[in-house]
Amino acid sequence: MTKYIFITGGVVSSLGKGIASSSIASLLQLSNYKVRIRKLDPYLNIDPGTMSPAQHGEVFVTEDGAETDMDLGHYERFTGIISSKSDNITSGKIYSEVLKKERQGKYLGSTVQVIPHVTDEIKNFIQADLANEDFIICEIGGTVGDIESLPFLEAIRQLRNELGKEKTCFIHLTLIPFIESSNEFKTKPTQHSVKELLSVGIQPDILMCRTLKKISNESKDKISLFCNISKESVINAIDVKSIYQVPESLFEEKIHQRIFDHFSLSRKKNINLAKWKNFNKKLNSSNDSIEVAIVGKYTNLSESYKSLNEALFHSGVHNNINVNLSWIDSKTLKDMKLCRRYLDKFDSILVPGGFGKRGAEGKINAIKFAKKSLKPFLGICFGMQLAIVECIRCIKGYEEASSTEFGKTALPVIGLMNEWKQNLKTFKLDKDNLGGSMRLGAYESILKKNSKIFNIYNKKKITERHRHRYEVNINYKHLLEENGVLLSGISPDGNLVEVMEKINHPWFIGVQFHPELKSTPFNPHPIFNSFTQESLKLKKNDKR
Numbered sequence: 264m265t266k267y268i269f270i271t272g273g274v275v276s277s278l279g280k281g282i283a284s285s286s287i288a289s290l291l292q293l294s295n296y297k298v299r300i301r302k303l304d305p306y307l308n309i310d311p312g313t314m315s316p317a318q319h320g321e322v323f324v325t326e327d328g329a330e331t332d333m334d335l336g337h338y339e340r341f342t343g344i345i346s347s348k349s350d351n352i353t354s355g356k357i358y359s360e361v362l363k364k365e366r367q368g369k370y371l372g373s374t375v376q377v378i379p380h381v382t383d384e385i386k387n388f389i390q391a392d393l394a395n396e397d398f399i400i401c402e403i404g405g406t407v408g409d410i411e412s413l414p415f416l417e418a419i420r421q422l423r424n425e426l427g428k429e430k431t432c433f434i435h436l437t438l439i440p441f442i443e444s445s446n447e448f449k450t451k452p453t454q455h456s457v458k459e460l461l462s463v464g465i466q467p468d469i470l471m472c473r474t475l476k477k478i479s480n481e482s483k484d485k486i487s488l489f490c491n492i493s494k495e496s497v498i499n500a501i502d503v504k505s506i507y508q509v510p511e512s513l514f515e516e517k518i519h520q521r522i523f524d525h526f527s528l529s530r531k532k533n534i535n536l537a538k539w540k541n542f543n544k545k546l547n548s549s550n551d552s553i554e555v556a557i558v559g560k561y562t563n564l565s566e567s568y569k570s571l572n573e574a575l576f577h578s579g580v581h582n583n584i585n586v587n588l589s590w591i592d593s594k595t596l597k598d599m600k601l602c603r604r605y606l607d608k609f610d611s612i613l614v615p616g617g618f619g620k621r622g623a624e625g626k627i628n629a630i631k632f633a634k635k636s637l638k639p640f641l642g643i644c645f646g647m648q649l650a651i652v653e654c655i656r657c658i659k660g661y662e663e664a665s666s667t668e669f670g671k672t673a674l675p676v677i678g679l680m681n682e683w684k685q686n687l688k689t690f691k692l693d694k695d696n697l698g699g700s701m702r703l704g705a706y707e708s709i710l711k712k713n714s715k716i717f718n719i720y721n722k723k724k725i726t727e728r729h730r731h732r733y734e735v736n737i738n739y740k741h742l743l744e745e746n747g748v749l750l751s752g753i754s755p756d757g758n759l760v761e762v763m764e765k766i767n768h769p770w771f772i773g774v775q776f777h778p779e780l781k782s783t784p785f786n787p788h789p790i791f792n793s794f795t796q797e798s799l800k801l802k803k804n805d806k807r
């Protein structure tokens with residue numbers, strides 16, 4: 264029978280509930296249990312798809328096409344378990360389901376209320392779509408005390424009552440600040456946070472205390488006493504240099520044993536942590552490094568491109584290269600002179616996914632610079648679309664080429680498919696209905712033999728995740744190919760461009776999909792491996 268572990272957070276946000284959930288999942292997985300991780304987000308958006316990444320971080324896209332919270336990216340990277348639509352829910356989605364049922368008359372005349380109707384919907388979600396998992400780890404977004412998270416807390420309280428202690432475990436992640444001047448840990452915020460949880464009827468079973476360093480014995484005693492938790496269930500969640508060191512660190516704190524004890528499962532002696540150990544051993548062990556410029560609009564928040572950062576990091580560790588990333592604001596790249604000034608010191612250039620006109624010309628300039636300077640270039644989604652625009656603009660008579668995303672243009676090399684092809688399944692821009700209307704999730708591409716991309720994947724048919732509305736106008740295929748751009752990856756129906764590459768350039772590749780979403784520490788993505796290897800090779804040869 265499936266057991267449920269609920270992870271809540273207290274005191275402050277950003278304590279790393281997502282990483283804690285992922286790490287616990289990994290430890291359970293390494294103990295040979297079947298695990299699934301779910302995220303319950305208290306905000307009212309139906310999904311994060313319409314939210315600015317500057318506000319909410321990256322939108323992670325699942326294989327089955329859901330736009331989800333970026334924590335699902337951590338879950339996949341840590342466990343390799345592919346998430347699905349049914350692994351992320353928001354208050355908005357819950358309420359919209361409840362209201363839909365109300366309109367359908369499904370509540371048979373009753374007054375629709377948070378308890379039981381909203382909480383029932385939440386409980387249904389938590390227990391739906393299971394496949395014999397031993398554990399479901401449910402992370403509750405937000406911080407205890409937020410108004411929006413109350414129905415979620417109420418729902419998990421009810422589940423405890425219904426399923427019993429032997430099927431449910433509450434883990435609460437809090438902060439234990441360390442005051443340098445008085446050289447002491449402060450347990451009061453944690454006490455308050457547990458009190459807050461108790462006020463909604465939840466007594467945590469395990470406390471994970473985020474701290475700078477191991478908390479003192481006295482502090483543990485105090486927490487145990489005031490929070491009504493056995494001392495051994497007060498776990499240190501110590502700051503570590505890399506998120507990938509958290510599973511090992513929590514293993515040392517024996518969190519898995521506490522979970523087994525809670526559920527009266529026999530303790531496992533031989534949990535093989537070799538894969539984490541090997542990965543972490545390789546961290547910072549390389550002498551080589553490359554400098555990569557990422558040209559984008561949201562340069563102040565690495566959270567906006569979490570998966571991209573991680574994917575580059577994975578391939579760096581895998582290939583023994585320190586991959587140093589610098590975010591360059593595309594607005595500063597007004598001409599080639601400025602591109603030279605800001606970009607010349609880098610070994611390679613990457614233009615990631617993006618939306619809208621703002622900063623797009625600067626990105627196009629960066630692409631032109633990468634092309635001319637023969638620096639390795641990777642364009643992802645929007646980055647690929649702009650690379651196509653740049654390449655066409657270089658052809659005499661096509662200087663005005665553009666994307667219809669930026670407004671009307673006489674030369675729509677990028678546009679909505681229905682703008683140049685009829686009777687095709689199309690992803691329309693409906694300004695009144697933006698949510699969930701893009702081409703989302705996994706789609707196949709067929710790669711051309713003897714192309715760079717074919718050699719990178721070493722196979723003909725690939726599947727990658729997408730999140731875009733605009734497409735390369737396939738009518739420009741011949742013009743592009745006559746002018747040194749190979750369309751080396753195409754959708755199986757032959758209509759959509761999935762990969763472009765520039766011939767006569769050491770490494771210039773654009774992909775319509777998001778390879779970063781499938782990279783994991785143990786299985787870095789071949790595109791990023793090739794990109795980092797080639798960047799280092801060219802840096803060393805300095806052939807440019």
Ligand code: GLN
Nearest residue numbers: 616617644645731732733
């Ligand atoms: N704005 C582009 C589109 O909608 C690219 C999207 C992206 O980079 N994810 O097609």
